Structures are given as structure tokens and as C-alpha cells.
Amino acid sequence: MAVLVYADHDNSALKDNTHKAVTAAKGLSDDVDVLVAGANVDAVAAQAAKIEGVRKVLTAQSDALGHGLAEAISAAIVPLMANYDALLVPATSAGKNFAPRVAALLDVAPISEITQVVDANTFVRPIYAGNALETVVSSDAKKVITVRPTAFKAAGDGGSAAIEAVDPGPGAPKTRFVSDELVKSDRPELGAAKIVVSGGRAMGSAEEFQRVIEPLADKLGAAVGASRAAVDAGYAPNDYQVGQTGKVVAPQLYVAVGISGAIQHLAGMKDSKVIVAINKDADAPIFQVADYGLVADYKSAVPELMAALDQVKA
Amino acid sequence: MPAQDAMPRPLNDSFRQTPTMKILVPVKRVLDYNVKARVKPDQSGVDLSNVKMAMNPFCEIAVEEAVRLKEKGAAEEVIVVSIGPTQAQETIRTALAMGGDRGVLIQTDADPEPLEVAKLLKAVADAEQPSLIVMGKQAIDGDNNAVGQMLSALLGWPQATFASKVEIAGQAVRVTREVDGGLQTLELDLPAVVTADLRLNEPRYASLPNIMKAKKKTIDIKSVDDFGGLPSGHLKVTKVTEPPKRVAGVKVESAAELVSKLKTEAGVL
Numbered sequence: 280m281a282v283l284v285y286a287d288h289d290n291s292a293l294k295d296n297t298h299k300a301v302t303a304a305k306g307l308s309d310d311v312d313v314l315v316a317g318a319n320v321d322a323v324a325a326q327a328a329k330i331e332g333v334r335k336v337l338t339a340q341s342d343a344l345g346h347g348l349a350e351a352i353s354a355a356i357v358p359l360m361a362n363y364d365a366l367l368v369p370a371t372s373a374g375k376n377f378a379p380r381v382a383a384l385l386d387v388a389p390i391s392e393i394t395q396v397v398d399a400n401t402f403v404r405p406i407y408a409g410n411a412l413e414t415v416v417s418s419d420a421k422k423v424i425t426v427r428p429t430a431f432k433a434a435g436d437g438g439s440a441a442i443e444a445v446d447p448g449p450g451a452p453k454t455r456f457v458s459d460e461l462v463k464s465d466r467p468e469l470g471a472a473k474i475v476v477s478g479g480r481a482m483g484s485a486e487e488f489q490r491v492i493e494p495l496a497d498k499l500g501a502a503v504g505a506s507r508a509a510v511d512a513g514y515a516p517n518d519y520q521v522g523q524t525g526k527v528v529a530p531q532l533y534v535a536v537g538i539s540g541a542i543q544h545l546a547g548m549k550d551s552k553v554i555v556a557i558n559k560d561a562d563a564p565i566f567q568v569a570d571y572g573l574v575a576d577y578k579s580a581v582p583e584l585m586a587a588l589d590q591v592k593a
Numbered sequence: 594m595p596a597q598d599a600m601p602r603p604l605n606d607s608f609r610q611t612p613t614m615k616i617l618v619p620v621k622r623v624l625d626y627n628v629k630a631r632v633k634p635d636q637s638g639v640d641l642s643n644v645k646m647a648m649n650p651f652c653e654i655a656v657e658e659a660v661r662l663k664e665k666g667a668a669e670e671v672i673v674v675s676i677g678p679t680q681a682q683e684t685i686r687t688a689l690a691m692g693g694d695r696g697v698l699i700q701t702d703a704d705p706e707p708l709e710v711a712k713l714l715k716a717v718a719d720a721e722q723p724s725l726i727v728m729g730k731q732a733i734d735g736d737n738n739a740v741g742q743m744l745s746a747l748l749g750w751p752q753a754t755f756a757s758k759v760e761i762a763g764q765a766v767r768v769t770r771e772v773d774g775g776l777q778t779l780e781l782d783l784p785a786v787v788t789a790d791l792r793l794n795e796p797r798y799a800s801l802p803n804i805m806k807a808k809k810k811t812i813d814i815k816s817v818d819d820f821g822g823l824p825s826g827h828l829k830v831t832k833v834t835e836p837p838k839r840v841a842g843v844k845v846e847s848a849a850e851l852v853s854k855l856k857t858e859a860g861v862l
Contacts, residue, residue, distance in 0.1 A: 383747050388827035
């Protein structure tokens, strides 16, 4: 059998989620190809060709693909699936947007956000916000699967796969791209960062969130996250949200500042290697999952933490 | 002669060119989001006996959006459909109390998977001919995040998932979506499928008079056979287990101790 992996990228750089999906794909087959669909993605394809163990890189290019339109991506992928037994897609917003569409067009049942490949037909996936794990067996001859990237190690570089252009398909005739409003940031990306610093409702305002959380994140070289409560209150932008309904992260170090630890937040970060919680409420549920808890008001604790970090680095 | 016969009514063909906007809103009855899911000891699933059930939160947002579009004059009718046991009538009734006009329940005790749900909803859409389907981006039980995209594909309609803003613009709908790294705005020809993300709106609480009014609204009880029967499933759940538990660690006394432990003990600095 052969597996096609959909490459996660922003038209200029390949993202690590792709390497992780390749690792998941290797659990199904040794014959793994990568599809880079987008606009002006030759550089991305060259990066994908270097992933260890990739047999071939396919490129499909059009404006509609560059904007990530689900209809366009699905139309480009469906004919390719004649050559593959499974499609694996990193479970990003972009991937979740089109993967079920491909499944419906192939009349197969999509399998969402797998965290483990048991065998070629059997997968483990979280349900109920990660409060339960479901083992599911698919009877479909072709499988469409989204892969939770944090559950898989990234495949290394060192390959030199051939790159081949394929038909970009008919685009998305009933959908028009209007605009993108993307947040520019020099910080690492939330989903891929080694360290994440998140702030909660205790911040009380957007200004306070920026004053407290962002400098700490910058000192640690960390990405910034937020609880749903902080996002809903307008203290932090939507795409900072860590949790069941936001991003799922699993960094080496997760620092939760002023976050109580609602179930929905824990679902998004409990697989982090080391969790630190700073909260003045000693009974906050976040302490039940924290490796290191500091019961203190963030207003004094964060400046002290910054000073202590300076000393360690000095 | 009934009053509507005196009104000039468009014939079928011209009716199609200027459709009256109907919105279809599929809703799901799930474990209330405040209740922690407990895995059954025999690993056959999550225990749903004697627990509070409620409308899936993303479905509530979808209902709210559809009702707001109607209140703005952009739609004439909001039809709420659910697939589930007889108790799913309560879920539909909740949506009707929020402002939905009528309900359809496809009654089944089976727990259909997303592909089956999408096929049944396609049959409902074929029968009702809505201009827009607004639904939650995912149900918080299965967390599949799949039915909207699949329904859109089966109908051959355009899709906009993870919506944070929806505006009707003539024969199109303009949708702002939450994407990786920010927002994307698309314009889709109608008919279309839109799935709701968290920040699309804040659903209203139904008022008592509206709850009373909703009791008089129609819910058509149908069977899966009315919509082509339950398609065969492709997935089999063999086991549901609890995730590995994290154990609480230690409390530190100061920021300095924290940094020291992170450096020497955890090795993450």
C-alpha cells in the first residue's frame, strides 16, 4: 500500500507538522509520498523532498490552492487517490477544513485527529475533549485521516525525493477569496514551540496580558497562548487559544499564568512534557496536572520569575 | 378564498430564480459540556445514563446565527433538524425557543457516524431546499469536526468552516473564518454550508414566553427510512478507554526555586 501525506505550509515554508504526519504515515506503509498543494510552492516542495523516508513529492499549484480553499484542495486530491490507500493530513485548521470533504467525495469515513496508529486499519483518537480515547477500526479500502501532530515525533531530514508536478484541478468555482488577516509575529508558532507561556482570565485586561505574558514569553523564547476565558474576554487574540476548541499543544515546557485549568483548557495542554502553574488560588484545578506549582499572585511571581531567569542565564 | 391566493405568487420557475431564503440548522444532543465524560468500566463507551444532556454548544451558536439572519430580514424560515433518540425533540424544542420556526427529528437509537449523518442530512437538504445550512463546526462528544464539510461535498455546495462572521450579500454569503495564524474571508455562492466557530456569536437564553411559544411549533418526527435509510457504517469502535492520568507534581515556594528545579531537575531550561 502507499500513503499520501498532505504537507502543512504557508506557501513559503514547510511546517514541522508535515514531518510528524510522515511519521504517522510510516506506521501504515513504507511508501510515503508528500503532496505540496499551494501557489509558488517550489521552495516548499524542495524542503519536503528532504524529509527522511519520503518516496516522492507531488506539487499542485493554483491561486485557489494557494488560498487553501477546501473545494480546490479536495478536487486536486481525489483523482490522486487512485494511486494511494490512505491520505494523512496534519490536523491543523487548514487540514481539518478539507480532509472530511475528500472523504465524502471518496465515500469513505474520515478518521479525525488520530494520536496512535495501531495497525493499517486501527487507530486511537481522543473524544470528549480528550477525556476518553477511542480505538476505531475502519473497513474502508481507502482511508482519509487527520493526524494530531503533537502525538507523533517529527521525521528527520536527509532524504532526496524526486519532485513531480500534478494537475492542480478545477479550483473552487463557487468560492471567492476575499482577504486574509494574518497576525505577524517573530515568536515561535504556538503549535510547534518548545516552550509556551499562557495567560488566563486573571490578567484582567489586554494591556495587562501584553505587559505580563509577552515579556516572559520573549525571555524564554516561547510562544504565547491563552485560555478560552482570556480570549473570550478579549485579552488575547483568537488564535492564541489553547484548549479543546483551540490549539492542542505539547511543548517541552508549558507555563500557565493565572489560568484556573478548566477541562477544556487542560484538553489542549495536558500532554506537555513539563507543566508549570502560577496561580494564587491553591485549589485551582491546574495544580492537579502541574509538575511544578507556585501558589502566588502573578503580579509578584512573574517579575520574580523573570529576575530568577536572568540570574540563571548570567 | 384563502388570503394567499389573492396575493400574486411567483410560479415555480421564477420562484427558483428569486428563492425565499430558508436556513437549515442541524443540531445534536450531547453530554452537557459542564459534565465530565466518564468511561464505562467495560470500555464499551462513555456512560450516558443518568447524566445531563444538552444541545452541543457549537450547534447553539449555529441556531443563534440563523435566527439573527432571520431577524435581520436575510432569511424567512429557520428549520432545525436533529438525528437522534426521541429525547432529541427537547434539543429541537430548545432551538425553536431560541427562534427556530419548525423542527424535523430523524428518530433513531443508532449512533450514526459522521458519513451517515452527512448522507441523512443531504436527504433532508434535498427535501427542504434551503439556501444556507448553518451548523456547528464539531460536536463535543465525537470531536470529529467533519459533518459540515462532508455535507457540503455531498451536495456539491461551497463551504466555509470555522466561521466568526457571516453576512448575506445578495446571492452569496460572505464568511470570515478562523484559520491558522489569523482570519480569512471568503465569499460563497448560495446555496452553501457554513460551520460555526466559538466566536461567531453568544447564543441567547430563550425567554419564558418564547419557550411557551416553542411548544406550539411543529416538529415532524421522521424515521431514517423517510430519508433513504441508515447508510452502512464504515467505522467500528472496539474500545473506549481513559487517557493516562497526569499526577500532580510538587509545589515550589518561590520563583527562584521554580527556575532552579526547571533547570536541574526537569532540564527544560
